[in-house]
Amino acid sequence: MESKLLLHMNSGKGERSYANNSMLQRKLMIKGKHILEETITRFYSNYSPSCMKVADLGCSVGPNTLLVISNIIDIVDTTCTRLNQEPPTFQFYLNDLFGNDFNTTFKSLPDFYKRLDEDKGHKFGSCFINATPGSFHGRLFPNNSINLFHSANSLHWLSQDPLLEFTKEAESFNKGHCHIVSTSPPAVYQAYLKQFQQDFKFFLKSRSEELVPGGAMVLLFLGKNKTHRRTGWEIISLVLNDMLLEGLIEEEKLDSFNIPVYEPTVEEIRHVIQEEGSFFLQQLEILILPWDEGLNEGVDANIKAQFMAKVARAIMEPLLSAKFGREVIIEVFIRYEKKLAQLMEVEKLESTTFVISMTKNA
Template sequence: MDQQQCIQNVHMNGGTGETSYSANSSVQKQVILITRPIVEEAILDMLSKLYNNTTISAATSSKPRKTTISIAELGCSSGPNARLVISRVLDAIYDKHYKSGTVTPEILVFLNDLPGNYFNTIFKDVGSFQDELKTTKGEVFGPCFVAGMPGTFYGRLFPSGTLHFVHSSYNLHWLSQAPEKIKKTNKGNFYITKPSPASIVTAYLSQFKKDFRVFLECRSEELVQGGRMVLTLVGMRSSKDPTSKECCSFWELLSMASHDMGAIEKENLNSFNFPNYFHSPEEVKYVINSEGSLTINQLETFHVSWDCSDPKGDENPVTNKLRSAYYMSNIFREVSEPLLANHFREEIMDQLYGRFRERMEEYATQEKTEFINLVISMTKGQKLPNSEI
């Protein structure tokens, strides 16, 4: 799969069906809620630095001057979580400006994803979202304008110096493409596994460093001086063990499920690799510091379980695990099916993910189903002397 094909097919399942992103995005929602304090801190810090000397009190001016804040949500997908993020950001802006008696800025929100994303699903709610803002915050807040910006974030998306805040959650573990060098050396595996030679790990890490540096360079050019960015990524505990179960087991289970089927040609199995990489804190920090245009304010890790179901207390553990496996298999289907359907055949997807669910059920009864997350808060500007980050 070449880079252009990869970019076109790295998107979530659209619509509102059983295997859609909208129906299987509670893990992503949970992570957004966990990282909310970091997002709010970044917004308030940005506002205090950029507008501390320029805000004009509404009480002292009949025609107070309006400023404009531009916000970008990168990888908005097609579900409700992008709206949740933007709502939290607007709440922070409202608290900072309106409650303090200063003029609230006009706000421009860009929702970005790849052209293959189901933008209609998210934009059909924009009208009700803006009406809700007027109801809860009043006519003096905003106004808030919403626009779509299709395109890959591994390239420029916005004019120089136009963004004040950038947010992206659960996107940057996806690469621009699977490493070219592994096509003939990672046969039968969809990702890094315990038996993988060191060259596989090296190739994935190199692709991540290349892509992430491009991402940082582009966002730094687009951010205003002092602008803030918060990123949340699926990661791994340490680069010392890039094949740990917490980051590799699910792709390995999906690979095993594909081998269970006799309907997939061996050549096709051997030529597919997922274009993603689970980063360690050390690897992320290295690329940010070596690129040099952004300062790390916070870099934290936390655990989340893939199982976001809420089983009843009177059910036995086996029943709970089966429910968890069903839910988790749907999660991984909505994020991986577009890629697999393009590489193999769409008509075998139900059978493939049925096998995957069986593998998941076995795994869930024996192993923990939690994983590592990284959240990084950054500012565009020079690194502070003697920084501990």
């Protein structure tokens, strides 16, 4: 089975679901909202479409998906009031891979529509919400059909295992690990970078063909800055390596598994945007948040580690279960939690997120 079919978050609304363990992602969206506001205001002031067509790429599942829609509706509503215009009809397309739990989101829509009607009133334009399953690494919509693309916490995921085409000899370069770690040779880093460049370039090309003239895009995704910060993917790799040494997982399974995630630098992002050539980069801001963002100050380190481990499990459990079996998952995240508690005593655990606004070139 292709890895991309397994790249989905934990479904439903249970204790381990992504819907209940995505507070950090929500905080990032709130902190980056001002760029979304500026992008929409700029676009709407120039074009004022009668039907505002928006696609949320990598929407996943849970309240964050509907927060995006609410934010966009509020921003357009404010802009229309300022311009003394009638509000448009809205068409939202929720996109993610075929294994995504769209049903949980759609079960929330009756309450969402009710709140929208109470908040905006009958004078507000209609709002239609649909699912568009498929990979955002390729085409999803007809030419010149979308006004705005939004994507949060998704584009660091690659379209495939970056070491997929390596020979058996090359696989041994990163033996015992499933992501970039401090001991990984340059060839591993270069393979990840090359896959990101190919994916991001094709992503930009696809979106430029689907956007209307002057259409815009707001992207939030993990990256890295000049200060080295440990990643959750690295910690997962270290945990799995420990379990391999103890004989708890099979060597062949770990050697054939690489987490398809790459966190680019600002320079790497700019290079691909300039090389592809379809977009003008309007804004790029860097957000740095601690992994325990959202918890009260003074919370015990063990509680913080438990919180962060639940977030990681909501993201990684489907992929790890498919590769190593469900029976090892509990042990993986027990160890992940313990390693987090140890690391927090000696270093800051923070993530770097880029918030990017682009406009399609004429």
